[in-house]
Amino acid sequence: MNYSTFYKNLFSRIFCTQEISEHPLVVSALKKMEGIPVSIINAREDLPPEYRNQRTLFIQKPKGNIVGRCPGSRGHLCCNYLTINAYEGCTLGCTYCIMKSYLNFSPITVNIDIEKSVEQVLKIRENNPGQIIRIGTGETGDSLLYDPLFDLSRQYVEAFSGIPEIYFELKTKTDFIDHLVGIKNKGNAVIGFSLNPDRLALEEEKFAAPPAARFAAAEKAINSGYKIAFHFDPIIRCKDWREGYSRVLDAMEVFPEGKIAWISLGTFRYPPVLKDKMGKRWYLYDEFVPCRDGKFRYLQKIRTGMYGMVKNRLKKMFPKVPVYLCMESPAVWQKVFGKNPGKINDLCVIFKPVGYHFENS
Numbered sequence: 001m002n003y004s005t006f007y008k009n010l011f012s013r014i015f016c017t018q019e020i021s022e023h024p025l026v027v028s029a030l031k032k033m034e035g036i037p038v039s040i041i042n043a044r045e046d047l048p049p050e051y052r053n054q055r056t057l058f059i060q061k062p063k064g065n066i067v068g069r070c071p072g073s074r075g076h077l078c079c080n081y082l083t084i085n086a087y088e089g090c091t092l093g094c095t096y097c098i099m100k101s102y103l104n105f106s107p108i109t110v111n112i113d114i115e116k117s118v119e120q121v122l123k124i125r126e127n128n129p130g131q132i133i134r135i136g137t138g139e140t141g142d143s144l145l146y147d148p149l150f151d152l153s154r155q156y157v158e159a160f161s162g163i164p165e166i167y168f169e170l171k172t173k174t175d176f177i178d179h180l181v182g183i184k185n186k187g188n189a190v191i192g193f194s195l196n197p198d199r200l201a202l203e204e205e206k207f208a209a210p211p212a213a214r215f216a217a218a219e220k221a222i223n224s225g226y227k228i229a230f231h232f233d234p235i236i237r238c239k240d241w242r243e244g245y246s247r248v249l250d251a252m253e254v255f256p257e258g259k260i261a262w263i264s265l266g267t268f269r270y271p272p273v274l275k276d277k278m279g280k281r282w283y284l285y286d287e288f289v290p291c292r293d294g295k296f297r298y299l300q301k302i303r304t305g306m307y308g309m310v311k312n313r314l315k316k317m318f319p320k321v322p323v324y325l326c327m328e329s330p331a332v333w334q335k336v337f338g339k340n341p342g343k344i345n346d347l348c349v350i351f352k353p354v355g356y357h358f359e360n361s
């Protein structure tokens with residue numbers, strides 16, 4: 001894969017703030033995109049309106065914190081995942097992408113603030129002695145889509161590699177992992193792959209790597225010393241969902257249990273504002289109910305049936321791997337697992353709240 005050509009086809013204009021323009025990672029990224037016009041500006045507000053779209057790449061040292069908490073959902077159990085918003089925006093084009101509902105500054109934004117964000121994560125660890133901290137860059141965009149350009153993940157993997165409590169996750173629908181293979185000390189770095197059946201991936205995840213390529217990347221990640229994770233999110237109720245997801249589960253059987261850090265499950269859900277931006281996708285014509293967080297989900301009976309099928313099979317294949325539900329109600333947890341995560345041995349560690357507070361500066 002020629003990354004340089006790939007990115008040159010993706011972007012037609014680059015804006016970069018003055019204060020970060022000499023950073024070695026920026027200099028190296030711009031070199032790989034030679035030929036694309038670059039403008040140096042003072043702040044994101046200076047970006048001309050006609051360039052506020054996904055053909056524009058915007059590089060900045062962010063003003064506020066990029067370390068935060070996964071927003072969770074009112075009335076639903078949260079897995080206490082922490083986030084580093086290194087990349088904001090994504091061009092993989094998933095039809096269901098939740099970011100359409102909240103990212104209104106549309107250039108693809110790269111936030112370079114490694115030292116401060118690492119320092120903040122280390123502070124969190126210091127304030128929560130002995131606690132497992134799961135943190136990742138996949139909340140506001142794909143962790144690896146633009147990473148061969150900027151190499152941000154390497155900085156974080158290396159910075160956290162000596163700390164056994166920190167599980168740093170790169171979540172992706174690409175197979176862009178070659179640039180991470182040679183990192184010497186990986187610590188507990190995890191590369192997480194989102195999964196869906198072939199047909200769904202082809203039709204609803206237009207520019208993402210085909211599932212077979214994601215599996216091949218997962219194998220490569222393991223062979224080079226990473227742990228991996230899998231995310232079934234969103235699980236979509238297509239006509240043959242049972243067969244489709246069974247085939248994905250079949251393909252997972254080859255992976256060694258000891259190398260899988262966790263697996264998450266979440267059925268398709270949407271806030272009303274997202275529905276307006278999704279057009280007429282066939283899966284929106286299913287039956288949904290409004291939930292306490294304002295999002296619409298499949299009926300509880302449907303959700304528990306789908307979760308049950310996937311979870312039972314996973315637990316049979318990988319009894320020791322933590323499998324958890326993403327943003328689900330206590331009632332659904334009860335029906336799928338028979339108890340809440342706080343009472344499940346391998347999950348209570350993950351679901352224990354991590355405490356922190358930063359001034360936003």
Ligand code: SF4
Pocket residue numbers: 089090091092093094096097098099140141142173
């Ligand atoms: S990969 Fe994730 S962030 Fe990118 S379009 Fe798909 S759902 Fe959105």
